[in-house]
Every structure is written in C-alpha cells, then in structure tokens.
Amino acid sequence: MKKTKMSADAGRAGTLSFVHAADLHLDSPFTGISGIDPELGERLAKATFQAYEAVIDLCMDEEVDFLLIAGDVYDSADKSLYAQVRFIEGLRKLDTAGIQVFICHGNHDPLDGWSASLKWPGNVHIMSGDGAEVVEFKKEGETAALVVGMSYPTRHIMKNLVQNFPNKGDNWPFTIGLLHCSVGSNPEHDPYAPCTLQDLRELSYDYWALGHIHTPSIVCKEAPVVIYSGNPQGRHPGETGARGCFYVEVSSGGAISTRFIETDSVRWHIREISIEDMETEGELIESLQSQLDDIRENSGGRSAICRLVLNGRGPLHHTLRKEGSLEDILHLLREDEIRDRQFVWVERIENETLFPVERELLLKREDFVGDLVKILEGLKTDGKALEEFHEVLSPLFNSRNGRKLICKIDDEEMNYLLQCAENILLDALLTEEDHGN
Template sequence: MNFRFLHAADLHLDTPFSHLTGVPELVARELREASLQAFAALIDTALAEEVAFVVIAGDVYDGSVRGVRAQLAFRDGLQRLSDAGIKTFVAYGNHDPVQEGWSAIDSFPEGVTIFPADAVATIPVEIDGLQVATVSGISYAKAATTDNLALRFEPAKGRGFHVAVLHTNVGGHADHAGYSPCTLDDLRASGHHYWALGHIHRRQALSGGAPHVVYPGNLQGRSTKPSEQGPKGALIVEVSGTTVSETRFVPLDRVRFETVEAEIDDRSLEGLEQALVDAAAEQLHLADGSSVVLRGVIRGRGALHDDLAGHDRRLDLLQRLRDLAPLTVPFVWWDRLEWHTRPSVDLADRYGGDDFVADLLRAAAVVSEGAPEPVTLAATDGGRRRITKASVAADPRLGWAPEIGAEYRNWLGDLVPLADDPELWDEAVTTALDLLLEGED
C-alpha cells in the first residue's frame, strides 16, 4: 500500500520575535502573523497532498504560557484536518509540556492523538480497513525532561510502516538544550521505520534509512541565528509498504531569515550599496512570495573601511538600505549590518615599523598566534621591553609606553582576554588600529 504523511515539528506558534528592534508597523504585523500563517499553510498542504496522517513532534507552542491566538489557531487547524478525515499525532516537547502551562482546549477534534506523558502510546492507521502504519509517541510531562525517553519505546510490531514520534536531542548536541538526550543506536534498536523527531531547528536526516531518523526543522524561522535561517517548512514522506520512497521538503514560512555578504575591496560606497541591494533582491526572489529579514555581512579591505569606520556612518548605510527596500508584502527588512572589514593600510609594512602601530600589531601577533620569537615594545621606562605570550598573560597591561596615554593602556589591557575568541580579537585589533590611524590623519 502506498501512502504519504506529513512530518512537522517546532511550530512555536505565536512566537514573538522580540529580538528584532526598530521594525515598522507592517513588518511587526507580518512577523506577528508569520508562525500562524505558516501553520495554516501546513494544514493547506496536508489537505492538498491528501496525506494519510500528520505528525507534529513537539514545541507546538513557544512557551508554557500558551497564547490564546496560538491555541485557538492550533485547534482550528486540527479541526480542518479532522473534517477531511486526516489523523493527527502530536507529541509535546520542552516548550509545551503536558503538566505545565494552561490549556485552552477542552477537547481535541476526532482523529487527533495527543501522546501522553506517562508512557508511549501506539495508534494504528488504517486505509480502506487495512492497517498500513502505526504511530507511537510520548510527550514531555515537564519542560525539564532530561531522561532518555527513546528507551521507553517497545519494539515495533504489527502490520505496516512504523513511525515513532519524539522531541529529543539525539547525540546530546552541545549547541542545543539537553532535552531527553538519546543516541542514534537507541533509536535504531526499536525497529521503527521512521523516527519523526523535533527539537533541533535545522532540518536534517541523521540516518537516511533503516531507520530514517529525521528532524524537519522548524516551521517558521525565528531569528538570524544560523539554525533559524533559510527555507523552513515540513516534510512530505512517501511510503511504499514499509519503505520510504521519497522525502520532499515543502517550504511553508512566511518570513525568511537570510544572510547576505558583500566585499568592500575597491568598491565605492555606491557600489557597496548596489551590491547589497542586488543581494536583497535575489533573496526576495528566492523566497518565492515570502518576506525576507536580512543580516548583511561586509568583508574585505579597502578605503571604504576607513571612510565608514565611524558608527554613525555605518548606521546611516543601514538606514539607507531600509529606505530602499520594498515595504509591501512580501517585504525586505534589513535587521543589521555586521562589519568584518579591514583598513586599507598595508599591515605587513606597518608591522616592521618603529611606532606604536607596529607595537600594537606585534603585540597582537604575540597574543593571538603565540609568536615564537619574543617581540620588543616601547616600555613605560622609556626603554624597550621584551614580551612573550606568557608575559602578556601574566600582565595584560603590557607596560605600554606612557606617551600612549593611560586610557589606551587600560583599554588595550582589557582587550587581551578577548584573544580566546579569534573573531572577536581580530575585531578588537582592527578597532584599535582604526582609532590609531584616525589619530595619524
């Protein structure tokens, strides 16, 4: 028997997008609606694709304070599926545990299974009186669920294709909260054909067969964090007997979060602006009817770095991009610009000099790369002082020459601990250079 089902997770209905600041009314309104519209699109897709059932693997809501709009929209969607004779299976996760928060829904429509929190439940799915699948699952009782729920699944048995539904952090990814951690081997052991997982927002298949172990990603991106970027939606899984014949991603997001990059090398301000505007237009095109929230990353070395080094000018460029972007739906909203640019000076040339810029560059090299040879710097007593990485660690204030000024010495001392983070350190040194070079002019 061939059939298809829909696998979604991490709906985070009515998610607030509270980190986005300074957005105009139209953008705020669209963001407020985005998660609910994505859910409506999910229901539309299930109906259009005539799926046998829908699986939702946790984090239906954004928090245990489940919003009124979120709950009522969720119930409406399940009712539409029920009316069409489509079963829905829901396992709650850490954002919507069964025993916490407030439920506005007295009774769910016919054909909806909310998996219990005390034990794994298994429900058969029939088509034309023939059992074609079973769907097993368990919900979180409390948000802080850190025991291995995967071990509670009994070996799959009976006719058909066996689906297991769980909100879990497979492999205990350090970047994700450690909710109900389990291993891939735990999941392989149970004999299910398809583990419909939720929790990790980046879409991925941890195993492409025997069994399929899949995170569909969240339904609607929530920020410009890497795991929240790119197309978001759900998976349509085509089943033939006990085999997955195809898995198709269906984008359902209404607002897409993306990063665009531009280089400043030899570009005029006008050229940089055009590059960013073009990149935004391309993202809007790729989003295919959805709106786009952009983070711009600007790299490279050149005169523009020096010209725009002041905070205000960079903010002005951001404002200018916002002014140029379409503010009708689908919109483009520039959330922010990140500058990883470098001054136009020849750093190799300056490194060999005998001024403070050279001292700074050499000290930075010692700190960040642990230069094998100690370097000498102008010291407070007017002479030269040898420094090594160890001496910097022992005294981050370095004994910089007095003509540098106490505020610089203190400030540079504060920078040294940043060396553990290469990107941050690079930025700190670049900022220090900017200030020094500005002084030279």
C-alpha cells in the same frame, strides 16, 4: 505502555503517506522588529500561523493519511488563547478531510502548561507524558502503521526518553517513533531528552519523526530513517534558509521516499559584502541594493528579512566609522522598500570592516604599534607562546563563576579572538596618516 487505535479510509491505496512537522512555535514574537516598525511587526506576527496553514493545506492537497507534529506547537507553556484556537481550527479542517493527527509535546509546550478549555476534534491523538504510547493507525480495516510517542510532562526533561520506548515487535507493521529530543550533540540547542543515533537504531523502528532541532535535516537515510523536519517558519537571523516540513510516502513493500516542502512565508537571510574594491559611498549603496534585489528575485514570491554584514579592508571604513553613517544607509534601504505583499526588510547592518593596512610594514615598525603587532603575531604562530597565554587566562575559566559562564577556548577560536583584538587595537591606534588618508 498504552495501546490505542485510530483509523481512516482516506489516502492512496497500497501506500502510506504522511506529513512530518515540528516546532510550529505558534505566536512566536519577532523580537525587536515590532519596536522599529509596528506595521511590519504585525505582519510578521502572522508568519508562524501562515506556515502552519501551509502545512495543513499540504496535508489536504496530498490527501495524506495522517500528520505528525513532533513537539513545540506553541512558543511557551503559557500559550495564548488565540494560538490555541487557531491551532485547533487547522486540526478541524483535517478532521473534515478524514486525516488523522498525532502530536507529542516538547519543552516549549509541556503537558503541565496552561491550556484553555477547548474541544479537540476526534481525529487528534496527543501522546501521554507517563511513558511511550503505541497508537495503531488502521487503513481500510487493516493496521497500516504504529505510531509510538511520548510527550514532555514538564518542561525540563534531561533524561533519555527513548529508553521508555518498546522494541519493534516481529509482527508489527510500519512503525514510527514520534519524539521531541536531541540526537547527539548540537551546541545551538539545549540537550532536552538527549539520546544517540544508536539508541534509535536499537529499537528497529522504520521512521523517526523528531522535533527540537530547527534546521531541517536527515540524520539517517535508512534503517531507520531519522529526520528533523525543522520549524515551518524561521524566527530570527540564526534561522536562515528554507523552512518547512517533510512529506513521506511508504510503498506497499516498505520503501520510504521523503520530500522536503517549503512552508515559510518570510525567509531570513544574512549577506556578507566586502568593501575592498569600493571607493565611494555610492558604490556601497548600489552594492547593498543589488543584494536586496537578488534576494527578492530568488525568493519564490515570499518576503524576506535580511541582515547585511560589511567586511574587508578599504577606505570606506573611515566613512562607516562616522557616527550616524550606518543609520543613514539603513534608513535609505528601508525607505526605498515598498511594503506590499512581498517585502525585503533590512533588519540590521553590521560593520566588520577595517582600515586598509600593510601588515608586513607594521611588523617592521620600531614603535608601540610595531611591538603590538609582533606580540600578537607571536601568539598566533608560536605554539609555546600560545600555550603560556592559555595558562595566563586559566584562572578566568577555572574560577567557580567562570566555569558556569565561560566555555574553554580552543586554539582555533583563540586565534580568531586574537585577530579581532588586533583589528580593534589597530583601529584605535593608527592615525589617518598611517592609512594614507
């Protein structure tokens, strides 16, 4: 366990303040969009850097004592020279303002990745990968806080790194844990450096500044406060909603207050639109444009990328099935979009609509369609039949290759898949006459 000192005289007297950020993913590509629209792709390429600049500006505006960055500064171990230079430029601004920076590296930017030979400003401390490092932060000559952190020496860290961290000593001041890790289980992220909330609690730290989970979240509100700041800029449709960092103040008595600060310059949205009450293509286009207008009006001046999902049963399903219809609508929505400072770009339109059918009437039919609906209805309502169906599928999941690639399906997911299968089959089997067209 190493122990070093960093000091500053900036900040509010009697309080400790800092910004907690993580997962900057500088230079992250917005996959797919550049091929569709190079101009838009170029603008999006700057988004992660703009979000980082917003974090730096926040630190300076609030005159914080220090900035914490909990891993994944870059998008890959072979980070670009441009990204490294831009990152250090931001740190130099903080150095000029007397603001310290503590960084731990994660799975996307491990210590063994390539780095250019660039001079780091004196206000930066990068956590070691050999073990947990304890760094003193001194303010007005007194030790005001300890930051305990560890970087990933290499990308694939699947062991519990928290076990390397020392317990908080009796005479320790406000203590912060800085780590890129997975607390509990999260199916959306690989379990790098997995640990439990109890592991964190047992060390008796005051605050855990975590990275790796991109959705901002407060895991624990007290004793200790455990927070994932999330990424400052969403990068794909799976990262919708506000993105940013946390501004934290600690009173002289040790009380912690946190505030989430939005830093994203482009925000992702997914909007679902039902066609059930629509009769014409004009109504649909008007409804879609209304969704885009709503996003623009409530975006706080930032740009947006939106995925539109059409669902529900209705006569428009017949039109939407025609080759080229969705492409035409997409072209219209993009063409009407003026690419100025604030844009609302439709990334994709997904068609999950269905023909309008009376399912009860289908169950009464004495033909192949009726038999099909009865079989699927039985699987969804008869526990024994569903159990037998699971057994029929078991070789798929229990085979050597199946175990590697496919997770077992529970009853809820199975019912969803059965409904999807029914929709696809009915779509293919029913004629226009069946739908009253």
